[in-house]
Amino acid sequence: MKEKWTIRQIKEYLLNEKPSEEVMRSFYQDERKGVQTLLKQHENKQVKEQQEKDQFVMMSKFEQSLWQNKYRYIAGVDEVGRGPLAGPVVAAAVILPEDFQLLGINDSKKLSKKQRELFYQYITKHAIDYKIGIVEADEIDRINILQASKHAMSQAIEQLNQVDYALIDAVMLENLSIPQEAIIKGDQKSISIAAASIIAKVTRDQLMDDLHNEYPAYAFNRNSGYGTKDHLHALDQFGMTPIHRRSFLKSR
Template sequence: MEPLSHMNVREVEEALYKDPSPRMLSACQNDPRQGVRRLAVRLVKYQQAQAVEQARIQQLLVEEKKLWEQGFLLLAGIDEAGRGPLAGPVVAAACILPAKFDLAGLNDSKMLTESKREKLYTQIQAQAIDYAIGSAEPAEIDALNILEATKLAMKRAIEGLKVRPHYLLIDALKLPDVHLPQLALIGGDHLSATIAAASILAKVTRDRLMVELHTLYPEYTFSKNKGYGTSEHMQVLRRLGPCPLHRKSFAPVKQQASAS
């Protein structure tokens, strides 16, 4: 490579991008041109941010590492989306990540912006060893109760996997009807990378579904509220009563159904 003094700032930037080695970085830091030194500062900040992010991801793999060391190599993270809404299904996802993955920003879906969730959703699908979605419909929620319907959705997600996992990491719940070793982690979606990945798959899948269901019952603006009991949603519910997508066993819906 030619000396930095023979390059303009743009050429230095391209060279630094191709070779961000300590030697190259030091050369930029000691370059007399302010623009080149700024490139070095920017690279240092980027590398520091990358190190922090890698440390955070490693912290999310504490439970996974314990299980890998015990010989459980295929770990499925299980999480759900939609336990609280007044309408729509509860959706669960099961996700098996490889030991090495590149999912910068991976976190509990509730901690992410919609655009970040969408981006990670695509990346998780591309990198996962396997993943599957399961759901329970409003009628099943009413018949079983939301807890049992959530477990049913999780079981369906696990049954949808083509690759049989060795062990399950589940957000908060145990699934006695699923005969696989499992660990229920309270707050697992921000303690475990595999559960976090499942939480993103479940959340994005359900949000997209609620946007589709909006076309059937546009008065309730499900594309906006995703079935949650926002003030706007409650106003429409009081005015029109529940639609077939509403969970009739949930108190706010039950009250409006009996009033209408």
């Protein structure tokens, strides 16, 4: 190793190379504060990466067990949009390949908007298949939100080209023709369900952005139809739109 690397050189090396033990020893012997700060950042990054690897392995257990039992097309299924006052409930069904890896994947609610969008691009590119189910507000009013959520999930599954098992977040689906398992908090325990939660969330947010252009007073681009202060104020001022869930607003 050359003598006295600059701090910039050390930073670039730690970012872009796999450090050797000899080089790392020389860094730890360097008493410059800037070097020690870089080493601490590097250690924190390594710890985070290992945690994400461990989490991914833990979240792959359902899929690994099913793959070992010769199920190939395993659909992770989740929905978003149960709680909002406006807009549809959206479900996704996602089938991942056995070599899929996306460190940091998790329940969409635990990810930032930027992370969700980046993960959405990766999942849609690498998934074997994925499909969306949508149930609009008027149907939610007619059959109730639980049945609407199940209906959206069933829609998504039925559109898949091939599927032989379903891992579903929290609920069992009646009349499903394939084996299924309901997993409580499945979007935190299964990579397939987590992938579905991300696809569903990003899809619904995009739909609500489009609806914002049609109904700008309600700020759907910011609240996604949830009952925020601004949304409730707009309801008081302008009333309900065709995309509002009347059954959710009867008490207002």
